[in-house]
Amino acid sequence: MEDTISNELRINERIRVPEVRLVGPNGEQIGIVRVEQAMQLAREHDLDLVEVAATARPPVCKLMDYGKFKYENAQKARESRRNQSNTVIKEMKLRPKIDEHDYETKKGHVVRFLRGGDKVKITIMFRGREQSRPELGFNLLKRLADDVVADGVIEQNPKQEGRNMHMVLAPTRKKSEARTEQEAEKARRQARRADEAAAEKAEEARLREAAKKQPRKKKRGPADNMDPDIDL
Structure with missing residues (x-):
């Protein structure tokens, strides 16, 4: 051999x-x-x-x-490199005393990044006297991590560096899995739009057919407007 x-x-x-x-x-x-x-x-x-x-x-x-063994290993290595190269670290900045509306908005962005298969670096920015209250940033980061636990996990625990405190969240799914799901959702939306367009065309055709079956009104001539009791 x-x-x-x-x-x-x-x-x-x-x-x-x-x-x-x-x-x-x-x-x-x-x-x-x-x-x-x-x-x-x-x-x-x-x-x-x-x-x-x-x-x-x-x-x-x-x-x-x-030969098959080497081929399969090469395929796995390429997939691993693809997942690593496609992983992007997004960043989201928050203030310790962020209001509820802004918090919900930024949380939504974090969820979107994680569902897209990207890591997210959360930065809490302290100003002035806020630097003496690091627990505000820690509690905010913990709340955010708990709120997005279905889509991400803590990869790097909260760490304070100067005026900022950082935490890194990693997605629960690989980039390739997220892309596959996004493509499947896109295909479902396209199929749904195609079905709706087909249904709309069918309804238009039905209405046109029904209109054809309606008896046409006789056009009125000059004699139709005269009083029948008048002798000519």
Whole structure:
């Protein structure tokens, strides 16, 4: 069997030890066997012998399709990088004595960011004597975290730095999941609009058809306006 060389794992003829602890293709434990026997089993199943735990004694090897294994790992790595690169940190600034209306507005923005799969840095800005009341900022951050708990979790606990206090919220869903849900919602809205347009056209057609069935009024001529009792 052709030997594909990996920089991380030794496979097939590159495994140069007397014996290995062999794991089957479905995860079944075969036991400790001579490496030649393990290679023979790999050839019989048209699979690769892959060393998955080199530091074990004896090393642990598994029978697998190594090309498929590398492809799946590459796919997972790309997905992980995509999620990391797509993660954006938004920032929302609040005052310790923010009024209720402004609080609800800013909370709405935070929820929208989190549902979009982005992290949110919450900054409480202290001014003047407010700096001597850090508990105001802490309580406000705790309230906000409790209010958005369905969409985000605390990734960085409240921390005061100079005149500001910060907290970071992380979304409960990955960016890719949020994007999938947004696309599904967009598709639902488009389908709903299409249904409404079709229903409107059908109603217009029905009204036109009903209008055609209505008897036409006879046009009145000059004689229709004369008194019938008048002798001409």
